[in-house]
Amino acid sequence: MPITVADVEAALAENPEEVPSSYTDRETLLYAVAIGMGKDPLDPKELEYVNETSGNRVVPTAATTLGSGGGGSRALRGKLNYRMLLHGEQRLTVHQPLPPAADLLMSSRTTGVYDKGEKKGAIVTIETNANLASGEPLYTLGSTLFYRGDGGFGGTSEGAPEPHQLPDRAPDAVCELPQRTDQALIYALCGDRNPLHRDPQIAKAAGFDVPILHGLCSYGIACHGVLKTMLDYDQTRIREFNVRFSSPVFPGETQQVEMWQDGNVISFRVRVKERDVVSINNGKCVLTH
Numbered sequence: 001m002p003i004t005v006a007d008v009e010a011a012l013a014e015n016p017e018e019v020p021s022s023y024t025d026r027e028t029l030l031y032a033v034a035i036g037m038g039k040d041p042l043d044p045k046e047l048e049y050v051n052e053t054s055g056n057r058v059v060p061t062a063a064t065t066l067g068s069g070g071g072g073s074r075a076l077r078g079k080l081n082y083r084m085l086l087h088g089e090q091r092l093t094v095h096q097p098l099p100p101a102a103d104l105l106m107s108s109r110t111t112g113v114y115d116k117g118e119k120k121g122a123i124v125t126i127e128t129n130a131n132l133a134s135g136e137p138l139y140t141l142g143s144t145l146f147y148r149g150d151g152g153f154g155g156t157s158e159g160a161p162e163p164h165q166l167p168d169r170a171p172d173a174v175c176e177l178p179q180r181t182d183q184a185l186i187y188a189l190c191g192d193r194n195p196l197h198r199d200p201q202i203a204k205a206a207g208f209d210v211p212i213l214h215g216l217c218s219y220g221i222a223c224h225g226v227l228k229t230m231l232d233y234d235q236t237r238i239r240e241f242n243v244r245f246s247s248p249v250f251p252g253e254t255q256q257v258e259m260w261q262d263g264n265v266i267s268f269r270v271r272v273k274e275r276d277v278v279s280i281n282n283g284k285c286v287l288t289h
Helices: 005-013 025-034 044-050 060-065 183-188 200-205 215-230
Strands: 019-023 085-094 102-115 122-132 137-147 173-177 238-245 255-262 265-272 277-287
Touching: 005 102, 025 044, 025 060, 025 183, 025 215, 060 085, 060 137, 060 215, 060 238, 085 215, 102 137, 173 215, 183 215, 215 238, 215 255, 215 265, 215 277
Parallel strands: none
Antiparallel strands: 019 102, 085 137, 085 238, 102 122, 122 137, 173 255, 238 277, 255 265, 265 277
C-alpha cells in the first residue's frame, strides 16, 4: 500500500520513544578492524583503536553500528518499498568522544519526507539521538534514505538536505587505502547482515556480478583516511562527519580519500582507484579545533 500525505504528517508528528541500549569494547574494536585498521599489527597509532592494552580510542563513525534507536516510524511501517531503498547520505555529530563501552538511551524520529515525483522516488530523512545513561548527549546520527519506488504521492519536494560543495582546486592530501576481498564478511559482523553484501546469488539478482561492500563500511574507511592523514589519529577533534553516497564499491578495491582543509572544515571525497569512480562525494568533516 503506497504512502499518502496523511501518513507523512502522522510520521512527522510522532513522539520518539527513548529505549535503553548498550555496547561493549568488542563492538568498537571489531568496527576498527572491519574498516581496515590494524593491518600493520605494529603500527602504534592504529593499535590504540584495535587493541585495548595499547589504548582506548574509538573511531567516531562506529556510532553507525552501536545500539538501536527503536524501529523507525510507525506511520510509515509497511508503506514503503524497501526493495527499492538506497542509502543516500549519512551524517554524524559527535557531542563527546565515544567511550569503548557504554550504556545508552536512544531515540529515532522521521524528520522529513520529500516527494521527488512519480517514477522519481521519495526521500526520507531520519535522526537518531544517543545519550549516555546519565543523560549526557553522546552522538546524533542523520540518514537520508532514497525510496526509488515511492514518489508521486502528492507531498512536498522542498527542504531536502543540500550537499556540501567541495573546493574547486586540487586536493591538499590523498590517502590510499587498499582493502580486503573478504571485508564485507567482516563488516557484516558489526550488525548489518544484509545478504546483498555476502550472498553472490542475491547480489546477482540485484544486478551486481559479485556482492558489494556496505556503504557504511566505506563511510568508516573515509573516516580512517581523514584520521590517518589530517588528524594524526586524534579522533577527539572530529565534531561532524557527513557524506553522500554516489556509487557502489566492491570488496578488495582500493579507496582513495581526497581531502581539502579550510579552517576547521575538511572537505573530502572517495575515489575507487581501480575504476576511477567516485563512491563517496560531498564529504564534510567539521573539527572541534
